[in-house]
Amino acid sequence: MKRVYVNEQWCLGCHLCEYYCAFANSNETDMVKALKDIVIHPRIQIEQKDNISFAVSCRHCEEPLCVKGCITGALSINEGVISVDQNKCIGCFTCILCCPYGAISAGDESIIQKCELCTNNKHGSPHCVKGCPNNAIVFEER
Amino acid sequence: MRYVIIGNSTAAVGAVEGIRKNDLEGEIIIISKEPYHVYSRPLISYLLYGKTDEERMKYRSKDFYDTMNCKAILGREAVKIDDAKKEVHLDDGEVLNYDKLLVATGSLPFVPPMEGLDGVHKRFSFMSLDDAKKVESAISSNSKVLIIGAGLIGLKCAEGISKRVESITVVDLADRILSSILDRDGAEIVKSHMEKRNIKFILNTKVETFANNEAVLSNGEKVEFDVLVLAVGVIPNTGLIKEINGKINRGIVVDEFCQTSIPDIFAAGDCCESFDITMEQNKVLALLPNAYMQGECAGINMAGGKKEYGKAIPMNAISFFGLHIITAGSYIGEVFSKSNGENYKKLFVKDGLLKGYIMIGDIEKAGIYTSLIREKTPLCDIDFELVLQSPGLMAFTRKDRKKILGGVVNEY
Numbered sequence: 001m002k003r004v005y006v007n008e009q010w011c012l013g014c015h016l017c018e019y020y021c022a023f024a025n026s027n028e029t030d031m032v033k034a035l036k037d038i039v040i041h042p043r044i045q046i047e048q049k050d051n052i053s054f055a056v057s058c059r060h061c062e063e064p065l066c067v068k069g070c071i072t073g074a075l076s077i078n079e080g081v082i083s084v085d086q087n088k089c090i091g092c093f094t095c096i097l098c099c100p101y102g103a104i105s106a107g108d109e110s111i112i113q114k115c116e117l118c119t120n121n122k123h124g125s126p127h128c129v130k131g132c133p134n135n136a137i138v139f140e141e142r
Numbered sequence: 143m144r145y146v147i148i149g150n151s152t153a154a155v156g157a158v159e160g161i162r163k164n165d166l167e168g169e170i171i172i173i174s175k176e177p178y179h180v181y182s183r184p185l186i187s188y189l190l191y192g193k194t195d196e197e198r199m200k201y202r203s204k205d206f207y208d209t210m211n212c213k214a215i216l217g218r219e220a221v222k223i224d225d226a227k228k229e230v231h232l233d234d235g236e237v238l239n240y241d242k243l244l245v246a247t248g249s250l251p252f253v254p255p256m257e258g259l260d261g262v263h264k265r266f267s268f269m270s271l272d273d274a275k276k277v278e279s280a281i282s283s284n285s286k287v288l289i290i291g292a293g294l295i296g297l298k299c300a301e302g303i304s305k306r307v308e309s310i311t312v313v314d315l316a317d318r319i320l321s322s323i324l325d326r327d328g329a330e331i332v333k334s335h336m337e338k339r340n341i342k343f344i345l346n347t348k349v350e351t352f353a354n355n356e357a358v359l360s361n362g363e364k365v366e367f368d369v370l371v372l373a374v375g376v377i378p379n380t381g382l383i384k385e386i387n388g389k390i391n392r393g394i395v396v397d398e399f400c401q402t403s404i405p406d407i408f409a410a411g412d413c414c415e416s417f418d419i420t421m422e423q424n425k426v427l428a429l430l431p432n433a434y435m436q437g438e439c440a441g442i443n444m445a446g447g448k449k450e451y452g453k454a455i456p457m458n459a460i461s462f463f464g465l466h467i468i469t470a471g472s473y474i475g476e477v478f479s480k481s482n483g484e485n486y487k488k489l490f491v492k493d494g495l496l497k498g499y500i501m502i503g504d505i506e507k508a509g510i511y512t513s514l515i516r517e518k519t520p521l522c523d524i525d526f527e528l529v530l531q532s533p534g535l536m537a538f539t540r541k542d543r544k545k546i547l548g549g550v551v552n553e554y
Contacts, residue, residue, distance in 0.1 A: 006547035008540065047536045049528070054547060056535060065509075068156075068438065069431030071184050072194075073201040088198050090188050093505060094431060097459040097468045100517075101546070102507030102534060110464070142549075 001080040002141050004044075004117070004126050006054050011046075011136035013053030018042035020131030021057075021115070024123045041107060043115040044128045044137075055137050057128070058082060058103045058115040066095035066104060066114075083116045143168035145444055146230050146238055148220045148382065149246030150174030151183060152430050153411025153437030155202055157244050158210050160441020160449075168445065170212035171238060173230065177217035178271055180206065184430060186274035187302035199271075225386050225404050242406050242444040245383055245394065246437060249376035249412040249428050256290075258352035265370040268299040280369050281307050288357055288367035290349060292319040294460060296373030300341050301462050311342045311365050313357070319343060323458050323469045328486055328500050335465045378413045378426055391415060393426040398450045400440035408444055410436040416454035420472040420497045420515060427456055453516045459505070468508040471498030471515045478530050489530055494521050507533040 019035060021042035028034030044057035060082050067075045067082060074088035075095060089111040095104045096112070107113030117139075118126050129139040145161055147154045150172050158170060181199045188194045207214045215232070222231040223243065230238045251267040259265070264280045267273050277299070281287065285307040289296045292314035300310050312319070318329035319336075333343055344365070349357045357365045378393035389395040389403035394414035396402055402409050411433035415424040432454055439451040457470040475492025485503035489496060489511070496514040510533035513519070529537035535546060 006543075008543060008547070047534050049536050052536065052540075054535070054543065056547065059547075065431075068434045071430045072182050072199075073203075088194075090185065090193055092184070092459050092461065093466055093468065093508075094459040095509075096505060097457055097470065097508050097512055098431060099509035100513035102510045104509075105506065 001060070002117075002139055003060055004055075004057055004115070004129060005138050005140060005142060006056075007136050007138065008052070008054040010134045011053045011055065012134055013046060013048050014133065015046050016131045016133060017044050017055050017128035017137060018046060020127045024118050024121050024127035025113075027121065041105070041113070042128075043105070043113055045105075055128070055132075056101055056103055058099075059101055060117070065098040065100065069094045069098040081117055081119050082114070083120060084112060084114060086111055143445075144239060144241050145170045145244070146240035146242075147172045147244045147246060148174075148230065149244075149248060149411065149413075150176065150178075150180050150214065150216065151246065151248055151411070152201065152433040153246035153248075153440070154244070155180055155206075156434040156437025156439075157246065157408075157410060157441035157444070158212055160438035160443075160447075161445040162210055163442055164445035164447045166211070168241075170210070172207070172212055172214045172216075173218060173220045173232065173238075174214070174216050175219035175233075176270065176272070179204065179214075179216075181271055182430075183269065183271075184298070186268065186271055187298035189271075189274055190278055190299075190302035190306070191304075196271075220382065223382050223386055223407070225407060228406065240406070242408065244437070244440055244444065245402070245407065245409040245413060246411045246433075247379040247382065247413045250379045251372060252375040252377045253372050254374055256349050256352060262352050262355075262370050264368060265372060268295050268371055268373050269376070274302075277303065277369070277371065284308050285369050286367045287311070287369045287371065288313065288365055289371045289373055290314075291373035291375065292316065292343060292345070293322055293373060293375065294320065294458070295376070296371065297336070297462060298460070299371050299373060300336070301339075304339055304341065304463075307369075309340070309342070311344060311367070313344045313347055313349060313359065313365070315346070315348045317346050319345070320467075323456075323460075323467070324500060325473060325488065328467075328488070328502055331484075331486055331502055332462060332465060332467065336462055339463050376412070376428055378415075378428075380413055383407070383409065391424060395424070396440075398452065399443045399448070400436055400451055401443065408440040410440040416451070418454055418456065418472070419452070419518070420455050420474070425456075427454055429457060431457060455512075455515055457512060459508075465503065466501075466505045468501045468505040469499065470508075470512045471496070473498045473500070480530055491521065495519070496521060510534060510537075 022040035026034040074085045091110040182201045219233040394409040412428040418425040442449040478489040490498040525537040
């Protein structure tokens with residue numbers, strides 16, 4: 001299965017992936033309009049310290065602790081993609097407790113949000129990867 | 143091959159999904175005394191709070207039993223196991239044969255003897271959907287509710303009904319609330335947060351007697367009430383295995399493959415013990431994620447696979463009125479605190495390993511800590527100062543990160 005992989009040595013720390021993520025999940029058609037005057041809550045997040053930076057998003061584990069631990073059944077795997085049923089999630093954050101990557105975060109309306117490889121929006125494949133100017137994140141089979 | 147599962151909650155679902163990883167053909171029969179499609183037990187408080195409904199509480203989709211090709215016998219109780227004949231006897235006399243049996247009977251409410259308890263008419267436990275429905279029909283906006291037990295169940299119940307009753311008083315023998323997951327300082331934060339929502343706590347105290355809708359406490363205080371919720375604690379439901387002389391400590395004893403001491407009988411979930419790797423001892427870890435993972439592991443082994451159930455630790459994520467709490471592991475060894483403002487954090491380190499943590503308020507990326515505990519990551523291999531400050535993958539070496547973020551994603 002294709003996943004988002006990180007080439008840390010090429011990450012510029014420019015945060016563009018985060019903006020592309022926020023745009024892709026905003027359901028807006030115009031990026032400028034979607035992001036103007038807002039604080040973004042992207043599902044991919046840059047960790048940065050001194051001259052090191054890299055992007056972290058859901059690894060879509062084959063044996064996902066978040067899905068196994070989910071108390072409501074809101075998290076499930078569909079063809080390898082771990083997705084959240086926002087209607088079922090009640091925001092207990094057991095998945096945040098479980099995720100070894102720190103890749104799940106609290107979203108709006110006190111429920112969780114996570115990367116679904118843009119299968120849940122109109123872009124269809126990871127928009128963060130499209131926005132990365134330096135191939136520091138790639139979407140491929142390994 | 144016929145698999146029989148006694149119980150229809152998290153561990154049972156884990157087992158069904160585990161069995162179907164290895165065996166798509168074998169017959170699976172689920173027996174549950176509750177008449178409901180599998181639902182998420184912890185959601186009963188959210189149901190009363192109005193944050194979910196019975197439909198959304200379903201732990202798996204409506205067609206779960208069909209797609210998993212299993213038969214659910216609901217509303218009937220398994221009353222006896224005959225391990226010599228490999229039979230399960232139901233309350234209506236029906237007898238089911240099994241090749242492999244899973245006991246996933248969960249836990250029962252623990253009710254200590256209290257004088258006059260039998261005379262209290264509106265008294266309830268708070269563990270099942272039926273309990274929640276009974277509580278719901280008993281309360282009104284004039285209700286004065288007395289909850290015995292300031293643990294996870296008692297406090298979630300308090301939150302669930304808080305907007306629908308006149309007053310809530312919680313009594314507990316311990317010196318703090320949530321004593322199973324919080325230290326004193328952490329408990330104080332959560333307590334004062336809940337007190338702002340008009341929930342009253344009386345700690346270090348127990349009920350001596352109940353008389354005419356009045357509880358007389360051990361400190362002499364009297365509490366008037368009309369609805370009583372008993373949430374002192376839970377005990378593993380081990381009866382079926384006990385009767386056939388299976389090995390039991392505090393819960394049903396299982397080996398690393400989730401098998402009981404009796405051939406072809408497995409057990410998983412709140413009814414049995416797990417090996418807690420932080421304390422290196424068997425413990426009853428009555429927690430939903432644990433129940434799923436143990437059930438899944440049992441299922442895989444029942445269906446001829448070989449999977450060890452390891453890395454079990456206590457872990458909890460819970461919130462009260464928007465204040466989030468995440469805890470894991472055991473609170474042993476040296477303490478490292480990092481608190482600011484409303485956020486509270488404590489890490490516990492022993493023998494160079496992270497053994498436990500408590501986070502209240504800011505719980506972002508808590509799973510990084512959970513993983514350090516489960517994987518027994520030597521803290522000398524990571525930047526501990528950094529990870530203590532803020533959990534993240536930055537604390538790992540570049541080489542490790544390359545594996546973590548660039549490697550093939552296998553089992554965690």
